Amino acid sequence: MIPGHPQPDELVLDEPTRRLCAAVASGEAAPVRLAVVAPGGYGKSALLDLLAAGPEAARFRRGIRPDGGLLLVDDAHLLGDAALAEVADLALDDRVGLVVAARPRPRPAGLAAVLGRLRGQVVLRPFDRARLRECLTAAAGRAFPDEVVDFALATTAGIPGLVHRLAPHLRPDTTTVPPGALEEFRFDVDRLTPDATRVLVALAAGVPADLLAGLLTGPAGEAVAEARASGFLTADGSLPPLAAAALRELVPAEQRAAVLGALADQRLQRGGAMVDLAGALLAAGTSGDRAGAVYAAAAEQADPALAVRLHEAAAEAGHPVDEVRRAEAEALSGALDPALRRADAVMATATGERRAAAANVAAAALAHRGQLARSAELYQWAGSGALAAVGLLAVGRADDAEKALSANDTTAPPTLLAGAVHSAARGVLASVRTADPAALATVVRAAEMLEPVGHDALLPDSPAALGALLALHTGAAGIADSLLERALAARVGGALLEPRHRLLRSWSSLLRGEEPVLPPGDLAPRDWLFAVGLAVGAARRGTDLSTLRRTWEQAHDAVVRHPVDLFSLLPLGEFAVAAARVGDRERFAPHLAQAWDLLRDLGDPPVWSTALHWSCLHAEIIAERPDAADEHVGALAAAPGPFASALAEAAQCWRRVLRGEVDAERVDAAARGLHAVGLCWDGARLAGQAAIRTSDRKAMVSLLDCARVLQGQGSVTPQQEESSERVGARLSERELQVATLVVDGLTYKQIGDRLFISAKTVEHHMARMRARLGATSRSDLLAQLRVALDRG
Incomplete structure (x- = not known):
């Protein structure tokens, strides 16, 4: 018996095959004309061994012609022409049952003639x-x-x-x-033909079979068919892990290296796509000059993360590597520190275009680290005027930005990338110089222009991100969402800019009162600043003071590490409110002062200052500094545009509400105005806080209804209104405040922090409400309050 074949008692057949074999062995199915054609290792010989146990079964032998019974022919693909001719004659004798087992390849003409005279086939399948x-x-x-x-x-x-x-x-x-x-597997590997070995070695290394044509002595299709017939491949032509491991172990290393090296030579001569072959060579640990050349060529075609590995492999193989392209791949993959070190080294030694290219890489990496001033200087030095202009605007140097844009390099080709960057810079400059809504439209068009070509562009920021920031600063959250979704779908800026796009999209969610989703993994300093801002904002909106206190230290650390710039005002605004909430305004004050100085250097552009005024208004309210709060109310009232108007009206309502002056209709209109400009949570909170501060029961119900609608909870039914009035009539204003927050799920401590009372006092309020409403238990009290406040 051939080594490695399963023994008869090891044969595991499916039920239809088992019944057929039993009928053949017992003679019930005589005379039979069956073929058993399957790759090696599928159990053909074991099946014939099982049939050989029958009383009239015999093995085929040359020159012996049986008078009847069952004749078994194994490994028919290995028989010579004369033997196959004998088997073909026996197939015409109705007295003799015949079962012929063979591999699909090779298929000599004599075997084809034999199989053509058989009437059925036993199918051997992989095990389920x-x-x-x-x-x-x-x-x-x-x-x-x-x-x-x-x-x-x-x-x-x-x-x-x-x-x-x-x-x-x-x-x-x-x-x-x-x-x-x-x-x-040693016996099976040793008897493979050279071409089948080459095919299997290549497949074990992950090289597609269609790359092998130039390495085979015979037709590629025949070699692949032989490889399939060996039993090493699945029906779809893939190599199971066990077979791949056996080939890597048993085929001599020099033989495998020769196959992979020849593939490398062939591909280098022909050119074209290199990534698949390079990945296979990399997985196989192939080195040397030829592999190094493939790695270097493939690195120019691969996505950044793979390109970094390929550049490294090419260098280890001793092949020259373009250090600028290597640094660019590192930056695009998010490895900013290695990119900066490599680009800096090139700038110190190279000249001309290579030095300028390295400066562009370093400038982009510095921007993502929050160092926009240094980034802008490098872009200016490298002659990238539009990219420099964006950075200069961010650090308050509008005149220098305009000059950088005017000194455009006319020798550079007018590519989509160049046009998009220049247009985005023009739009941001316009947003600083004027309050013209066309500024946002300019940046939006720039973002759309970049989408087809932005996947592998190394940028300090994307037009989509700049457009989203402008939109969020002007109450156009819907435009921000659309821009960011399109940028994510087009993978603008690759892995480097994806976290920024996701964070800005989450910022829009935060303003709506939704839980923000933070991207996983380590973040660049600029992205970390926004991530911490989102965490702080979510904790504040959830009235989670303990989480806010824990997150505040991260916030302060992020601000210390990230210089203030025009594009970081959103998280700075959240930090201003948080600093007041946790009583740490003094430590944050210098950073906030830097932000106002920056805006003054830019001429106090209302597009960028309005949102910060709104945040600082709330910080002053929390800090109980009404005069300072009124300054922000005045600044909002003086700013042009519908966004500033909505905030100004809401700010004036807030000041009146805090003085106990609640005009329900005006508050309702102001809250809905906030909702219309994307500040959904702020609108709901204004209405809710006015509701718990008014002594007018109908106004309270109306404002609570407004708050619920703005939070997407629907409106109050007449029955709920009647219940609210009935419960509200029995409770004091402070008890209504406590009831609202308890039903919202806050703890006594959180309610106390919110209302500036102790947790013990909150507990006393709850006890009095239970007595007034006749509640039999705390759960009964909560049920009544939920119905009354429509929170069930």
């Missing part, structure tokens, strides 16, 4: 999970855990020959291929 478990149990004499069965199925793809080789080496805790199992 149940049959594989049965095989493992039979081979080992014990059952295996589900994890081992799943591992065996994944490792062998259910190919019977692979399963039988693996089974004796499995243990109940096996999770990797046992080394002893690989030695089982």
Whole structure:
């Protein structure tokens, strides 16, 4: 028997095949004319061994012609022409049953003639999970855990020959291929034809078979067919992990290196796509000059993360590497520190265009680290006027930005990238110089222009992000969402800018009162600033003072590490409110002063200052500084545009509400105005706070209704209104405030922090409400309050 073939008692058949074999062996199906055609390792010989146990079965021998019974022909693909001619004649004799087993390849003409005279075929398939478990149990004499069965199925793809080789080496805790199992394949590997070996070695290295044509002595299709016939491949032509491991172990290293090296030579001569081959060579650990050349060529075609690995592999293989392109790939993949070190080294030694290109890489990396002043200087030095202009605007140097834009490099080609960057810079400059809404439109068009070509562009910021910031600063959150969704779909700026786009989209969610979603992984300093701002904003809106206190230290650290610039005003505004809330305004004051100085240097552009005035208004309210709050109310009233008008009206309402002057209709209109400009949470909060401060029961119900609608909770029904009035009539103003916050799920401590009373006082309020409403328990009290406040 050929080594490695399963024994008859190891054969595991599906039920239809089992019944057919029983009928053939017993003679019930005589005379038969059956073919058993399957790759090696599928159990053809074991099947014939099973049939050979029948009383009239005999093996085929040259020159012996039986008078009847069942004749079994194994490995027919290996027979010579004369033997195949004898088998073909026997196929015409109705007295003789005939079962012929063969591999799909090779297929000599004589074998084709034999198979053409047979009437049926026994199909041997890969094991499913149940049959594989049965095989493992039979081979080992014990059952295996589900994890081992799943591992065996994944490792062998259910190919019977692979399963039988693996089974004796499995243990109940096996999770990797046992080394002893690989030695089982030595005979099979040794008898592979050279072309089949080349195909399998390439597939084991992850190289697609269609790259092999130039390396084979015969037709590529025939070599692949031989490889399939060997039993190493699945039906779809893939290589199961066990077979791949056996080939890597048993094919001599120099032979594998020769195949992969020849592939590298071929691809380098022909050109074209290199990434697949480079990935395969990388996975196989291939080095040397030829592999290094493939790595270097593929790095120019690969996505940044893979390009970084390929540049490194090319350098390790001794091939020259373009250090500027390597630094650019590192930056695009988010590895800012290595990119900066590499670009800085090139700037110190290179000249001309290479030095300028390295400066552009360093400038982009510095921008993502929040160092916009230094970034702008490098862009100016490298002649990238539009990119320099954006950075200069961010640090308050509008005149220098305008000069940088005017000194445009006319020698550079007018590409989509260049046009988009220049247009975005023009739009941001216009937003600083004027309050013209066309500024936002200019940046939006720039973002759309960049989408087709922005995937691999190394940028300090994207037009989409700049447009989103402008939109969020002017009450156009819907435009911000659209810009950011499109930028994410187009993968503008690759992995480097994806977190920024996601963070800005989350900022829009925060303003609506939704829970922001932070991107995973380590973030660049600028992105971390926005992530901490979102965390602070979410804690404040959730009245979670303990979380706010914990997050505040991160916020202060982020501000210390990130210089104030025009594009960081959103998180600075959140930090201003948080600083007042946690009583740490003095430590934050210098950074806030820098922000106002920056805006003054730019001429106090209302587009960028309005949102900060709104945040500082609330900081002053929390700090109980009414005069300072009125200064921000006045600044908002003086600013042009619908966004500033909505904030100004809401600010005036806030000041009146805090003085106990609640005009329900005016508050309702102001709250809905905030909602219309994207500040949904602020609008709901204004209405809710006015409701708990008014002594007019109908006004309270109306404002609570407004707050619920703005929060997306629907309006109050007549029955709920009647219940609210009935409960409200029994409760004091302070008790209504406490009731609202309790129903919202706040703890006594959180309510106390919110209302500036102790947790013990909140508990006393709850006890009095329970007595007044006749509640039998705390849960009964909460149920009544939920109905009354429409929070059920």
